[in-house]
Structure formats: C-alpha cells, structure tokens
Amino acid sequence: xxxxxxxxxxxxxxxxxxxxxxxxxxxxxxxxxxxxxxxxxxxxxxxxxxxxxxxxxxxxxxxxxxxxxxxxxxxxxxxxxxxxxxxxxxxxxxxxxxxxxxxxxxxxxxxxxxxxxxxxxxxxxxxxxxxxxxxxxxxxxxxxxxxxxxxxxxxxxxxxxxxxxxxxxxxxxxxxxxxxxxxxxxxxxxxxxxxxxxxxxxxxxx
Amino acid sequence: xxxxxxxxxxxxxxxxxxxxxxxxxxxxxxxxxxxxxxxxxxxxxxxxxxxxxxxxxxxxxxxxxxxxxxxxxxxxxxxxxxxxxxxxxxxxxxxxxxxxxxxxxxxxxxxxxxxxxxxxxxxxxxxxxxxxxxxxxxxxxxxxxxxxxxxxxxxxxxxxxxxxxxxxxxxxxxxxxxxxxxxxxxxxxxxxxxxxxxxxxxxxxx
DNA sequence: AAAAACATTTGATGTAGGTCAAAAAGTATG
DNA sequence: CATACTTTTTGACCTACATCAAATGTTTTT
Numbered sequence: 001x002x003x004x005x006x007x008x009x010x011x012x013x014x015x016x017x018x019x020x021x022x023x024x025x026x027x028x029x030x031x032x033x034x035x036x037x038x039x040x041x042x043x044x045x046x047x048x049x050x051x052x053x054x055x056x057x058x059x060x061x062x063x064x065x066x067x068x069x070x071x072x073x074x075x076x077x078x079x080x081x082x083x084x085x086x087x088x089x090x091x092x093x094x095x096x097x098x099x100x101x102x103x104x105x106x107x108x109x110x111x112x113x114x115x116x117x118x119x120x121x122x123x124x125x126x127x128x129x130x131x132x133x134x135x136x137x138x139x140x141x142x143x144x145x146x147x148x149x150x151x152x153x154x155x156x157x158x159x160x161x162x163x164x165x166x167x168x169x170x171x172x173x174x175x176x177x178x179x180x181x182x183x184x185x186x187x188x189x190x191x192x193x194x195x196x197x198x199x200x201x202x203x204x205x206x
Numbered sequence: 207x208x209x210x211x212x213x214x215x216x217x218x219x220x221x222x223x224x225x226x227x228x229x230x231x232x233x234x235x236x237x238x239x240x241x242x243x244x245x246x247x248x249x250x251x252x253x254x255x256x257x258x259x260x261x262x263x264x265x266x267x268x269x270x271x272x273x274x275x276x277x278x279x280x281x282x283x284x285x286x287x288x289x290x291x292x293x294x295x296x297x298x299x300x301x302x303x304x305x306x307x308x309x310x311x312x313x314x315x316x317x318x319x320x321x322x323x324x325x326x327x328x329x330x331x332x333x334x335x336x337x338x339x340x341x342x343x344x345x346x347x348x349x350x351x352x353x354x355x356x357x358x359x360x361x362x363x364x365x366x367x368x369x370x371x372x373x374x375x376x377x378x379x380x381x382x383x384x385x386x387x388x389x390x391x392x393x394x395x396x397x398x399x400x401x402x403x404x405x406x407x408x409x410x411x412x
Numbered sequence: 413a414a415a416a417a418c419a420t421t422t423g424a425t426g427t428a429g430g431t432c433a434a435a436a437a438g439t440a441t442g
Numbered sequence: 443c444a445t446a447c448t449t450t451t452t453g454a455c456c457t458a459c460a461t462c463a464a465a466t467g468t469t470t471t472t
Contacts, residue, residue: 077363079367082367084363084366084367086359086362086363086366098355098356098359099356099359099360102352102353103356131344131345131348132341132345135337135338135341138337138341138344138345138348139337139338139344142344142347142348142351145348145352145355146308146351147308148355149304149308149351149354149355150304150305150309152355152358152359152361152362153292153304153305153358154305155362156292156358156361157283157292159362159365159366159398160290160292160365160398161288161290163428163429164428164429183448183449183450184449184450185450192365192366192367193429193430194429194430194431195450196429196430196431196432196451196452197428197429197430199450199451199452200429200451202451203451369458369459370458370459371458389418389419390419391419391420399459400459400460400461401420401421402421402422402459402460402461402462403459403460405420405421405422406422406459408420409421409422
C-alpha cells in the first residue's frame with residue numbers, strides 16, 4: 001500500500017468553499033416537480049476541490065456523491081502497490097465510491113482530483129430523505145442508477161472479451177474527450193492494460 | 207452469428223403457464239406497505255419455462271424482468287461466433303437483458319434456461335407504473351438496481367486486474383453454488399477465460 | 413447396452429500483452 | 443535557461459493464457 005501522489009490533502013470533508021445553490025439549472029432538473037426541485041436545491045451544496053485533492057480514501061465512508069460541473073477526477077484502488085483505475089469522471093458525470101456510497105461501508109478506492117473541481121454535493125443521508133419524500137426524485141435516482149448499471153456492464157463485457165486494441169478503439173469512439181483529459185498511464189490502467197501497450201497501440205494507429 | 211443450441215423455443219412471450227400469485231411471499235416484500243404489496247401482486251405473474259428455452263434473443267426487446275424462484279439461466283452474446291457469457295442466474299436472482307429492459311431498445315444477448323425455470327415476471331411497463339404510483343416500490347427498485355450496479359462493478363474490476371486463477375478463486379469463495387449448477391465451459395466464459403484454462407486451474411487446486 | 417452426442421481433460425504449440433530497463437520528450441522549478 | 447522531475451516511447455525478453463487437436467469421461471438416445 002504505497003501512496004505515490006504528491007501532496008494529497010486528506011480531509012475528505014468538503015467544507016471550505018461551499019456556496020448557495022440558488023438559480024442553478026441541472027440537466028436532469030426539468031423532470032422534477034417544482035416542490036421536488038426546491039427540496040433538492042435545499043439539500044445540495046456547491047463544493048470546490050483543489051487540484052490533486054483526495055476526496056475519498058480507503059477506510060473512509062463515501063457519505064457524498066458529486067455531480068461534476070468542472071474539472072476531472074480519477075478513482076483507483078491499490079492492488080499489490082499498483083494503481084488500478086476504476087473510473088474517470090469529467091464534467092457531467094457523477095463521482096463517488098459507489099460501493100461505499102450505496103452500502104455506507106468503508107470504501108476501498110481513492111478518489112482524486114486531477115484538476116480543480118467544481119461539483120454539486122449530495123449526501124447519502126439527504127438523498128435517502130429526498131427519495132423517501134419525493135417520488136419523482138426516487139425515480140430520477142433510479143434512472144441514474146440504471147444508466148450507471150448499463151455503463152458498468154459494458155465495461156465488464158469489454159474487459160471480458162475485447163483485445164487491448166479493441167478496448168482502446170471503443171473508448172476512442174465513445175468518449176474521445178476522456179483521452180485528452182487524463183495522462184496515458186491512467187487511461188491504460190482504466191482500460192486494463194499496461195502503459196507501454198497503450199503507447200504502442202497509439203503509435204500504430206497514428 | 208451462428209446458433210449452436212438444440213431446439214430453442216423462440217416465442218419469448220411467457221404465456222403458457224402463467225398462474226395466479228395470491229399468497230406468494232417474496233424476500234423483499236416486508237419493506238412494502240400493504241397497498242403497494244397488493245398493487246405489486248396485481249402486476250406480476252408466475253411463469254414457467256421449459257429446459258433449454260430462449261427467453262430472449264438479440265433484436266428482441268426485453269419487456270420483462272424475471273425473479274427466479276427455481277431453475278438456472280445463462281445469458282450470453284455471440285462475438286465472432288463465440289459465446290460470451292454475461293450473467294448466470296439461479297434461485298433468488300433477477301434475469302433480464304438489463305440494457306434492453308432499461309432502455310427498451312433491442313437487446314444484444316441471449317437468455318437461455320438450462321433447467322426448467324419458475325419465475326415471477328414483471329413487465330417494464332408495469333414496473334414504471336408501479337414506480338410512478340408507489341414511492342416505496344420506486345425505492346425498492348432503486349435499491350435492487352444499486353445492488354446490481356455494485357455487482358457489475360466488482361465483475362469489471364476482477365476482469366480488469368485479477369489473474370484467471372484469482373478470478374476462479376473469487377467466484378469459488380463468493381458463490382460456490384454457481385459452480386455446481388453450470389457446465390464448466392459456461393463458467394469459464396463467464397470468468398473471461400477458456401474452458402481449458404479453467405479445467406487446468408481446477409485440476410491444480412484439486 | 414451400443415451408439416451418438418456432449419463435456420471435460422490433457423498435451424503441444426503460439427501469441428498478446430506483461431515486465432524491465434533505458435532513451436526521449438515534455439513540463440515544471442529555482 | 444538550466445536542472446530536475448514526470449510522462450511517454452522504444453526495445454528486448456518473458457509468461458499467462460489462448461488455440462488446436464486428440465484422448466477420456468459422461469450423459470442421452472435408440
């Protein structure tokens with residue numbers, strides 16, 4: 001268990017820059033009834049994390065999920081001292097340690113900002129309260145979870161039977177913007193291959 | 207796209223043996239309010255599929271999800287004529303082509319019974335209706351989806367960085383009963399390795 | 413119970429992609 | 443702008459696992 005990152009800030013508790021949310025307009029907002037929208041806004045906060053900040057670390061419980069408005073986050077675990085990247089998040093995506101956020105048990109992954117991040121934060125506790133009181137929020141959360149289920153399923157499938165080359169091409173087609181935002185080693189790990197292999201693939205395909 | 211299975215029955219529409227559901231007690235039932243429980247029972251049906259029946263096939267839309275009470279199901283796709291097993295379901299699990307069920311777009315997987323199957327069937331349409339009307343059902347479905355999200359995430363992670371040996375051991379620990387219900391080739395494919403490799407692993411570990 | 417069909421094992425061989433090491437390119441810092 | 447640090451590339455070599463093929467074992471059918 002080696003930490004190989006420069007100056008991690010370890011708090012994990014995003015207090016410093018929290019701001020009012022009045023007037024924010026989110027992509028999934030139009031689905032909600034006005035009352036639900038109002039309640040939702042009451043429950044979330046704007047947060048800002050500096051570059052290279054660790055939002056979560058193993059052993060902590062992921063009490064919040066973040067909807068990223070700006071910046072880039074990578075999530076990873078350590079396996080025999082090697083980083084295994086589990087998720088890459090940029091604008092428009094949710095970042096949290098899903099297992100921990102869902103079960104409220106200690107997480108096993110790191111969640112690190114690579115750029116300054118601006119996000120909307122919702123705690124699991126508030127999420128449960130909102131879902132218990134607002135049926136449209138419960139269904140919105142259900143739909144979002146469904147989308148992530150599909151995404152994880154696709155990821156598993158591509159790791160199961162695509163070659164390194166094919167996995168790279170797939171990411172290139174689906175999400176080329178990701179390739180520009182993260183260092184090569186990070187993308188390689190996310191794709192389940194070594195850095196050297198990804199570098200060679202890239203050279204071959206120009 | 208080669209079909210390599212004996213006598214698939216292709217209907218996909220489970221009419222033959224549907225039965226009344228009065229008095230059924232499901233594991234997740236106690237969470238629901240009596241009214242929701244009642245509505246739920248009104249919406250589901252008991253179905254039975256014979257051995258080697260294809261519940262779904264590619265191009266079809268998965269209009270139902272099945273909660274398996276008895277029997278075993280394997281789901282797979284064909285990639286260059288080779289079967290890639292995506293999901294193994296026995297008693298207590300849900301079987302559906304998640305992508306298709308969620309999006310109501312054509313599915314890409316086969317869903318085949320290996321034994322006679324007895325299941326509770328819920329259509330996507332009814333599910334949406336129930337979730338729109340009963341907040342506790344919406345939250346129950348959310349929780350179930352969350353569990354499957356975690357499961358898929360674990361599967362992706364193990365395919366990403368565990369060796370064939372380790373993946374086998376993990377399945378052995380977590381779900382040994384699966385190993386007894388499905389043929390070796392099916393399990394090997396599910397674990398992302400060749401049949402021969404799994405056979406050799408098993409021989410080594412006695 | 414013999415024949416056919418299917419599932420598993422075992423052996424020989426090939427290869428995609430891993431690891432290690434060093435060079436080259438790019439970026440940050442005093 | 444020169445030094446240090448990080449990231450990416452390139453090359454040589456190696457290994458885990460795939461593929462192919464044949465033998466053995468097991469279940470189903472007649």
